[in-house]
Amino acid sequence: MFGIRIPYPKLRELKEALTSLFSKPYTTRFPYKEHKPYERFRGRPYFYEEDCTGCAACAQVCPTGAIEFTDQAKGGIAKRTLTIHWDICIFCGLCQASCLTGKGIMLSREFDLAVTENREALRQAIEKELVLCECCGEPVAPYDQFVWVAAKLGPLCFSNSSLLLFYLKALNLSFQQGPPPSACAGAGLSRQCPVGIGLKPVPTVSEPQRADRIKIICPSCRRQAVLKS
Amino acid sequence: MSHRVIVPIGPYHPLQEEPEFFQLYVDGENVVDIDIIIGYNHRGIEKLSESKHFDQVPYLVERICGICSSSHPYAYVLAMEDILGGEINIVPERALYIRTIIDELQRIHSHLLWLGLAGHFIGYNTVWMWAWKYREPVLDMFEMTTGNRNNYAMYKIGGVRRDIKDEDIPALKKMLDELAPALDLFRGALSDDPVIKARLKGVGTLTKQQAIDFCLVGPTARASGVNIDVRRDEPYGVFDRLDWNVIIEIDGDIYAKTMCRVLELYESASIIRQCLDKIPKGEIDANIKDIPAGNGIGRVEAPRGECFHYVLSDGTNRPVRHKIRAPSFMNVASNKVSCVGGTISDATITLAAVDPCYCCTERVAVLSGPEDKKIMNGWDLIKLSQEKTEKLKRELSDGRPQ
Incomplete structure (x- = not known):
């Protein structure tokens, strides 16, 4: 037309170039403008202490070992410490999927986890009271897990003496007072640890006896007590 | 002289993906021979896999490759389901569709990534920017449906971990609709741009016989006229119930490889559309509890070719042996013939043409x-x-x- 023949490929590129020139930038101004991830984005996981039972299922399934737990049952303290290391975490969500309550550990939508100096800050630790074996003083399970299992089983927990005794203790009941089973069933158990459970320094008693079967004891002591009988 | x-x-x-060592023997500017040395990136994934539970392994193999991060876990779960009696017999219908959708979305983003890089290598930085620009919505769809742009964590023995919700389907369809003009742009640029043709035609040619001799897989083989595709030859997911074509090019040069990948993008978009239309309601997980003793293999058509996993189980909760063969391992050897006879300036794109x-x-x-x-x-x-x-x-x- 004007003595210049523009080949079609050039025209097509020109069209795209002009469209791009007059449209908004495709990129976002991330550090200056907040980025909102999608609803189901898998970001930094958090422990929620009120819903966590301390069962440590998350630590068992974590593919990278980002969650660890340590039990301390010496010196009058009985506690389990659950720690999540966000610098090792791969945000797979297996911990949330395997959580006993489903709400004890949940992934948030936080994605900006970078720290420059203090790598130690990339962790969250929670502590849970442990119930100790009345025979050997070793930890049996966290208090909250006992409560959760007892509440879930309801009257069925009467088949396990440890669970039953715990259930009664948690209700501030004992055999002497004679608990009506109907009152226990489905009762909302307190998640507040009553004074005495877990914190009580347990004298180490060796050689579990037959009578120890009706005590809150750990599986290995129970096995020995049953074998003795 | x-x-x-x-x-x-x-x-x-x-x-x-795996760092490797090419020694080009050049005479002037012409490449007369090439030595390929691989094995610099041994990460011990197979051994590491033996220390993980069956349920943790998908997260590990997902990280073999940042781009094929759907193919490796898929091949692994297929191998596990082979032990259990076959994917089709165990996995719920809806999970099969979700697996297919994720696998094909991955192919789209991987091919767009390669297209952009190929454009960058031959000096078309605009193509680089465009291809990666249009790849971005695909990654956004991943973030929306799976929760992460790269590591989807979707595959699980006996199903998938996350559901594609009903409200996601219009967004996925919209993304595919917006991708269509971009694909037309790339195909148009390939078919009538004289510079691209002059640059890529006849470069790094692999004949059909050479492709068969080197056991090539994936688009590298299909561009040379070898009619192989695991999705059709040994169907997994719902590929056997959908209407799609295996793209075959005959020339075997880099132009054919590029064309093959661009046309595969159309097929992948069509497969996803059909899946979204047909996806049934129902369960997404079969809740597999125990893995019996036995061994199984899983084959998946990754964007680069056939990805192969072999798992040996002895009835415990960890694999006894986990063997992985990634497609690049087969394709890299083909540089031995495709680079020779070209120039050093062609070597860049030729080495890149097997999807690097x-x-x-x-x-x-x-x-x-x-x-x-x-x-x-x-x-x-x-x-x-x-x-x-x-x-x-x-x-x-x-x-x-x-």
Whole structure:
């Protein structure tokens, strides 16, 4: 037309170039403008202490070992410490999927986890009271897990003496007072640890006896007590 | 007088996921021979896998490759389901559809990534920007449906971990609709741009016989006329129930490989559309509890070719043996014939044509004597390639009536 023949490929590129020139930038101004991830984005996981039972299922399934737990049952303290290391975490969500309550550990939508100096800050630790074996003083399970299992089983927990005794203790009941089973069933158990459970320094008693079967004891002591009988 | 020098590319030559070492024997500018040395990126994944529970392994194998992060876990769960009695017998219908959708979305983003890189290597930085721009919505869809842009964590023995919700389906369809003009743009540019044709046609040619001899897989083989595709030959997911074609090109050069990948993008978009239309309601997980003793294999058509996993189980909760063969392992060897006969400036795109991953750690040293040593970095190599395209552009525009 004007003595210049523009080949079609050039025209097509020109069209795209002009469209791009007059449209908004495709990129976002991330550090200056907040980025909102999608609803189901898998970001930094958090422990929620009120819903966590301390069962440590998350630590068992974590593919990278980002969650660890340590039990301390010496010196009058009985506690389990659950720690999540966000610098090792791969945000797979297996911990949330395997959580006993489903709400004890949940992934948030936080994605900006970078720290420059203090790598130690990339962790969250929670502590849970442990119930100790009345025979050997070793930890049996966290208090909250006992409560959760007892509440879930309801009257069925009467088949396990440890669970039953715990259930009664948690209700501030004992055999002497004679608990009506109907009152226990489905009762909302307190998640507040009553004074005495877990914190009580347990004298180490060796050689579990037959009578120890009706005590809150750990599986290995129970096995020995049953074998003795 | 012939003067043979060696151009070492590597040992951290990251044209592939696994760093490898290419030694180009050049006579002047022509490549006369090439040595390929691999094995620089041994991460012990197979051994590490033996220390993980069956349920944790998908997260590990997902990280073998940042781009095929759906193919490896898929091949692994297929191997596990082979032990349990076959994917089709165990996995719920809806999970099969979700697996297919994720697998094909991954193929789209991987091919767009390669297209952008190929454009960058030959000096079409605009193509690089465009391809990655159109790849971005695909990654956004991943973030929306799976929760992460790269590591989807979707595959689970006996199903998938997350559901594709009903409200996601319109967004996925919208993304595919918006992708269609971009695909037309790439196909148009390939089919009628004279510079791209002059640059890529006849470069790095692999004949059908050579492709068969080197056991090539994936688009690299299909571009040479070898009619293989695991999705059709040994169907997994719902590929056997959908209407799609295996793209075959006959020329075997880089142009054919590029065309093959661009046309596969259309097929992948069509597969996803059909899946979204047909996806049934129902369960997404079969809740597999125990893995019996036995062994199984899983084959998946990754964007680069067939990805193979073998798992041996002895009835415990960990694999006794986990063997992985990634497609690049087969395809890299083909550089032995495809690079020879070309020039160094062609070597960049030829080595890249089997679908590589380029990172910044490479170093090229051109040696022509112990004291006369010239170190070229990765950028110099790309520049060499881009200069050739510029030269072709000038030659073509000189011959054209103004």
